[in-house]
Amino acid sequence: MELYEMKLINYKVEHGKLLRISVEFQGDRITQIRITGDFFVHPEESLFEIERLLIGKRVNEIKPVLRYFVRTKGVQLVGFSVEDLVEALNLAMVDKETQA
Amino acid sequence: MDEELPKGLLYNDNHSWVKVNGDVVEVGITKPFANSVKEFVYIELPEQGKEIKKGETYVSMESVKxxxxxxxxxxxxxxxxxxxxxxEPSLLNQDPYKHWIMRVKLLDKDELNGLMDADQALANLSCKLG
Amino acid sequence: MKWRLLPMMELNGAMQMAIDEAILTARARHKVPNTIRFYTWKPSCVTIGYFQSAQQEVDLEKAKQAGVDVVRRYTGGGAVLHDNEVTYSIVLTESDVPSNIIDSYKKLCLPIVYALRLLGLKAEFAPINDILVSGRKISGNAQTRKQGVVLQHGTLLLKVDIAKMFSLLKVPNEKLRDKVIERASARVTSLEQELGRSVAVDEVIAALEKGFTAVLGISLERGKLTRFESELAKRLAREKYATKEWSFMR
Structure with a gap:
């Protein structure tokens, strides 16, 4: 049985803002996630919806899900992109593996 | 802020330009806009063969900002x-006037009358305060 | 329609944030016109963006010792020390601004740029939400949209003490604190620094007023907070902005 592992990652977006992600994995699935930082999301609730969307998903399958959400809900992200968020989570995953 | 817009193109109020080639036009984004949002990392292109209406979303994009x-x-x-x-989304940052996003066969050429020329668009965009 | 201009208020951070939200709510219910106000902070206060974690960003112990409040904003963005500055807030209907966030920031920041130029400075708007003088940041701005209404508020630094600011904020690596302060000093400026003299709040407010009327093409009528807004603001300050629950929500 794979352990739950909590990871904290600070990801600075070049020319953008700082993403701080606190994420718990079970294997390669996200079981908990909290995204904080000095960015903006419009409308604000979308960020919480994004966090909920990610629960239970594998990191390598979230990109299209996030893109679809942002596009269909007309969400505007200021200071980071879906690409950055996925990249940060990939880094958190890698970190996890090298520690194991 | 010293900004310029190419003379031969038409513009809307939403950072896009139109190049008229008879019935078919090319549509892209302006340089001032690309400069303000910085490097593009992802473009969701419109679908070839689909109908698009003026005012509808034609492109979704992600940049670092x-x-x-x-x-x-x-x-x-x-x-x-x-x-x-x-x-390569960053092509848009390199030369946004060369790298058009879509080619559209116009429904009604008269619609172009609602767009601005370079001078009007520049005035619209202007940071210069009177 | 004439816009309302409220009198300058010097209050604590929780109250200022509460008033901004109360005006937004009143506007959404069509009880008041579009409104502009200017204010200062007493005591000094660190506000953090809506999406930030107070614990991650602020040295809460140091802030407490220094008698500096810590309040979470209704708007996103970063951590700001409100010390020697004039803050503005503008509340208007969403239909009065572009739907594209980038464009709306520009529209609402240009009045500030105008005001700074009136004061003799070479100010410019730097997308997405900064205002620079000689390439250094003198104003940061944050916006939220709720119930068909836009609230944007922003700072205009009169004087800046970078060392004080960073003594209250957490830095990623304590050993790099000096480096961080050095780099920040190069990127930030204030009215006093640029004009080479101390600047009075009144002078700045007069320029800002001219900026908003000239650039937005509006006329301002002096007014005050309605009873609805005052009561709501008091409740919001007490039950939300001054509470640990809200400020440490994330």
Whole structure:
């Protein structure tokens, strides 16, 4: 049985803002996630919806899900992109593996 | 802020330009806009063969500073999309006037009358305060 | 329609944030016109963006010792020390601004740029939400949209003490604190620094007023907070902005 592992990652977006992600994995699935930082999301609730969307998903399958959400809900992200968020989570995953 | 817009193009109020080639026009984004949002990392191109209406979203984009979408300056059938942008979104930062996003067969040429020329668009955009 | 201009208020951070939200709510219910106000902070206060974690960003112990409040904003963005500055807030209907966030920031920041130029400075708007003088940041701005209404508020630094600011904020690596302060000093400026003299709040407010009327093409009528707004603001300050629950929500 794979352990739950909590990871904290600070990801600075070049020319953008700082993403701080606190994420718990079970294997390669996200079981908990909290995204904080000095960015903006419009409308604000979308960020919480994004966090909920990610629960239970594998990191390598979230990109299209996030893109679809942002596009269909007309969400505007200021200071980071879906690409950055996925990249940060990939880094958190890698970190996890090298520690194991 | 010293900004320029190419003379031969038409513009809407939403950072897009139109190049008229008879019935078919090319649509892309302006340099001032690309400069303000910085490097594009992802472009969701419109679908070839689909109908687009003026004012509808034609492209969703992600840059390091902003993710959002833009409104089409024209209505018609999308006859071609620039797939190269999918592989290399930063082409838009390099030369936004060369790398058009879509080619549209116009539904109604008169619609172009609602767009601005370079001088009008520049005045609209201007940072200069009187 | 004439816009309302409220009198300058010097209050604590929780109250200022509460008033901004109360005006937004009142506007959404069509009880008041579009409104502009200017204010200062007493005591000094660190506000953090809506999406930030107070614990991650602020040295809460140091802030407490220094008697500096810590309040979470209704708007996103970063951590700001409100010390020697004039803050503005503008509340208007969403239909009065572009739907594209980038464009709306520009529209609402240009009045500030105008005001700074009136004061003799070479100010410019730097997308997405900064205002620079000689390439250094003198104003940061944050916006939220709720119930069909836009609230944007922003700072205009009169004087800046970078060392004080960073003594209250957490830095990623304590050993790099000096480096961080050095780099920040190069990127930030204030009215006093640029004009080479101390600047009075009144002078700045007068320029800002001219900026908003000239650039937005509006006329301002002096007014005050309605009873609805005052009561709501008091409740919001007490039950939300001054509470640990809100400020440490994330």
């Amino acid at each position: 902003w993710s959002g979408h833009l409104e089409s300056p024209v209505s018609g059938e999308i006859v071609e999309v620039n797939n190269a942008l999918f592989d």
